[in-house]
Amino acid sequence: xxxxxxxxxxxxxxxxxxxxxxxxxxxxxxxxxxxxxxxxxxxxxxxxxxxxxxxxxxxxxxxxxxxxxxxxxxxxxxxxxxxxxxxxxxxxxxxxxxxxxxxxxxxxxxxxxxxxxxxxxxxxxxxxxxxxxxxxxxxxxxxxx
Amino acid sequence: xxxxxxxxxxxxxxxxxxxxxxxxxxxxxxxxxxxxxxxxxxxxxxxxxxxxxxxxxxxxxxxxxxxxxxxxxxxxxxxxxxxxxxxxxxxxxxxxxxxxxxxxxxxxxxxxxxxxxxxxxxxxxxxxxxxxxxxxxxxxxxxxx
DNA sequence: TATAATTCGGATAAAATTGTCCTTTATTTA
DNA sequence: TAAATAAAGGACAATTTTATCCGAATTATA
Numbered sequence: 001x002x003x004x005x006x007x008x009x010x011x012x013x014x015x016x017x018x019x020x021x022x023x024x025x026x027x028x029x030x031x032x033x034x035x036x037x038x039x040x041x042x043x044x045x046x047x048x049x050x051x052x053x054x055x056x057x058x059x060x061x062x063x064x065x066x067x068x069x070x071x072x073x074x075x076x077x078x079x080x081x082x083x084x085x086x087x088x089x090x091x092x093x094x095x096x097x098x099x100x101x102x103x104x105x106x107x108x109x110x111x112x113x114x115x116x117x118x119x120x121x122x123x124x125x126x127x128x129x130x131x132x133x134x135x136x137x138x139x140x141x142x143x144x145x
Numbered sequence: 146x147x148x149x150x151x152x153x154x155x156x157x158x159x160x161x162x163x164x165x166x167x168x169x170x171x172x173x174x175x176x177x178x179x180x181x182x183x184x185x186x187x188x189x190x191x192x193x194x195x196x197x198x199x200x201x202x203x204x205x206x207x208x209x210x211x212x213x214x215x216x217x218x219x220x221x222x223x224x225x226x227x228x229x230x231x232x233x234x235x236x237x238x239x240x241x242x243x244x245x246x247x248x249x250x251x252x253x254x255x256x257x258x259x260x261x262x263x264x265x266x267x268x269x270x271x272x273x274x275x276x277x278x279x280x281x282x283x284x285x286x287x288x289x290x
Numbered sequence: 291t292a293t294a295a296t297t298c299g300g301a302t303a304a305a306a307t308t309g310t311c312c313t314t315t316a317t318t319t320a
Numbered sequence: 321t322a323a324a325t326a327a328a329g330g331a332c333a334a335t336t337t338t339a340t341c342c343g344a345a346t347t348a349t350a
Contacts, residue, residue, distance in 0.1 A: 001238030002147065002258075005308065008242035015253055028326065042309050048328065061317030062325040078254075093146030097153035100290050108160055108277035108286040109223075112268050113147075116261060123257050132253035141253040144243070150338065173296070187339050193298065206347030207295040 002120075007085045010046045012036040012143050014081055017056055017066050018073050018133035026065040037144045046085065053084040068129065078132075079124035091121060147265075152230040155191045157181040157288050159226055162201055162211050163218050163278035171210040182289045191230065198229040218275035227269060236266060 003011070013032050020027045029047060033040040047066060051058045055076055056066050068076070082090060094101035095113040103110070135141040148156075158177050165172045174192060178185040192211060196203045200221055201211050213221070227235060239246035240258040248255070280286040 001234055001242075002240055003242075005242060008240075011254075012241055030326095039309055041311070044327075045309090045329090051327085058327060059317085060315075060325090060327050061319095063318065064316085064326045066327090089146055095147055095153075096157055096288075097146075097148075097150060098287070098290060101287075106286050107288065108280050109156075109272075110286065112272060116264050116268065119261050119264065123261065127254075127257065135253050141251050141255065142243070142246075143241075143252065175296095184339055186341070189297075190299090190339085196297085203297060204347085205295090205297045205345075207293095208348060209296045209346085211297090 002090075003082060004086050006042075006046050007082055009036065009038045009043055010050060010081050010085045011078065012038065013043060013047060013066075014050060014056060014068070014076070014129055015132045015136065016143055018068050018129040019136050021068045021070070021073070022133060022137065026059065026063070026067045028065045032066065035143065049084055050081065053080070055080060055084060073130035073133065074128050076129050077125055078127045078129075079121070082124060090124075091117070147235075148227060149231050151187070151191050152227055154181065154183045154188055155195060155226050155230045156223065157183065158188060158192060158211075159195060159201060159213070159221070159274055160277045160281065161288055163213050163274040164281050166213045166215070166218070167278060167282065171204065171208070171212045173210045177211065180288065194229055195226065198225070200226060200229060213274065218278065219273050221274050222270055223272045223274075223277075224266070224269035236262070 013036055016032055016036050017027060029040060029044045032038075032047070033043045036043075047056065047058070050056045051066075055072075056068050057072075058064070058066050094107055095109045096107045098107045101107045101110055132141075136143065158181055161177055161181050162172060174185060174189045177183075177192070178188045181188075192201065192203070195201045196211075200217075201213050202217075203209070203211050239252055240254045241252045243252045246252045246255055277286075281288065
């Protein structure tokens with residue numbers, strides 16, 4: 001609706017890893033994909049991106065998998081995940097797709113979009129993985145289906 | 146950023162047609178595509194959709210082209226164009242792509258998205274083609290580049 | 291009535307996104 | 321040290337979106 005599939009899977013995966021890391025569990029791609037209901041191999045690719053961007057931490061070999069440091073659960077905000085996967089088009093782009101659209105030379109929708117975009121950015125910048133995972137833990141929110 | 150390319154072109158085209166119809170001019174796809182800086186043939190397809198949805202009016206043959214009735218300039222709101230081209234996924238979908246995500250069984254981002262989506266919907270439902278075209282007329286806004 | 295201009299609509303192509311598969315590399319443990 | 325397990329990464333396939341092309345239908349006008 002707003003993000004690419006890749007980004008959606010990325011967020012869901014990161015939240016699930018956070019939830020499990022809170023319990024001290026390291027999780028495999030297989031388990032992640034099962035739990036967030038996403039294609040395994042594709043999810044693996046996305047996790048590689050998150051790993052390269054230091055958003056999650058990966059460990060190879062038996063007992064390996066993905067985890068997130070307690071500290072990072074607070075420090076990693078959604079905007080970092082979105083940026084790592086979808087780039088910054090959400091922040092930069094014009095609602096009507098114009099290359100040069102800004103306050104000086106605005107498209108007809110520019111001003112109307114400013115608020116919406118600002119709200120979105122603020123939300124993404126202020127929402128941490130920890131916050132999202134704890135909602136899950138309490139059973140208030142869900143990641144599947 | 147938020148809409149598909151098709152939808153972006155559709156909105157830009159409709160606004161341009163409105164602007165010209167205000168001057169009593171009927172415009173061809175060629176002119177439209179030139180003025181809004183979009184691929185001609187693709188734009189033609191999108192205009193067909195807008196025509197079928199009674200958002201713009203088309204006339205075949207020489208002196209033919211696209212136009213919008215003065216009345217429709219006020220009645221046609223952006224949400225009608227978005228719906229005609231992108232469907233209602235903007236309104237319906239879950240931010241994280243979950244099939245069953247609602248207030249009863251919300252995804253971790255559900256509540257955070259409700260506001261943003263509501264703002265967007267309100268904006269689209271209340272913005273008319275006439276309003277957008279007048280900004281262009283006065284030279285306050287732009288459709289190109 | 292013939293011609294030219296224009297939209298309509300179908301078929302197809304190109305590009306981007308989504309998704310799969312398989313080999314390599316690192317690491318644990320028996 | 322050998323075997324087994326898991327992520328990394330490259331090549332490829334399927335699907336969706338974006339884009340082009342061309343003949344058919346419509347209509348103004350010479």
